[in-house]
Amino acid sequence: MPAPAKVRQMARECIAVRVRLLNRLITGVCDDGLRPFGVRVAQVNILVAVAHDGPLPPGEVAKRLVMDKSTLSRDADRLIANGWLTAEPTDDGRSHTLGITPEGLDLLERIHPVWVAGQKKLAAILGADTVGAISGTVNDLWAKMK
Amino acid sequence: MPAPAKVRQMARECIAVRVRLLNRLITGVCDDGLRPFGVRVAQVNILVAVAHDGPLPPGEVAKRLVMDKSTLSRDADRLIANGWLTAEPTDDGRSHTLGITPEGLDLLERIHPVWVAGQKKLAAILGADTVGAISGTVNDLWAKMK
């Protein structure tokens, strides 16, 4: 019995399954490269965001990366436990700011060559046009966010 | 103190953070739409794959979706528990085949309108060129896989 038309359409056209597949593929490639450093790409993403734009309150980091605040909360715990981030108190007693530590910066510097190699691998997997399209989409998203 | 050049480069150019961000965004949009059905996009992806190409052994499904066999093993457990998939024994005593059940097919049929609406939303977020580029990349990947 052949699959019904609606199922065939979903299989052939679904964009979500494709993005999610690429996400798994790319996360795997990155984590492979990062394994010697004892860090994962999810963590590096947060470290880079904080190193670049920080110090920032957790909620702000979560918003920029489009992740739930609770997810970021626990990710930050791990990064703080590893000595790569610090939490500094602020005027607002409910919150605090996340900042990169010297150890965190050092980690990013050491990771950089692996990151460069990874970018090449990802570009080879995705193709230049897809890389450009995705970059454009997310850059627009970030611009609109402000 | 401004971020070091390497950090700035990683923040500006990293393709992984972008794909992963889009993955979270898109997964959230889909799961929102699917919530009334008590199912998530990860599960729908598997159901569609099995409904379209199945019955298939678990390892084969995992390969096509580029996910770890252990991940698929547990996802399949949930889908079987919900009555949407069945596991049928095969000649090879180590393995079995996953097949869609009538309930699973019915679920997919009921989801279809939501899926259509979701595709529109995703296209609006990503833009037509990005949708096209990603589809092309993954279609190539699947073609090469055979």
Add this chain to the structure above:
DNA sequence: CGAATGTAATTGTAGATACAACCAGTGCGC
């Protein structure tokens, strides 16, 4: 000032994800 409302973060819970280790069954060579 004090209560109600709002906001930021954390915690409880559950699913999705993958690596390593393991188990079970197959198939091959002898």
Add this chain to the structure above:
DNA sequence: GCGCACTGGTTGTATCTACAATTACATTCG
């Protein structure tokens, strides 16, 4: 037949992810 390598799946463990509920503080309004 027997042992041994191989293959396919599951289980142990850890991280990533998000929704719902909670907690702690801030702000606003009377």
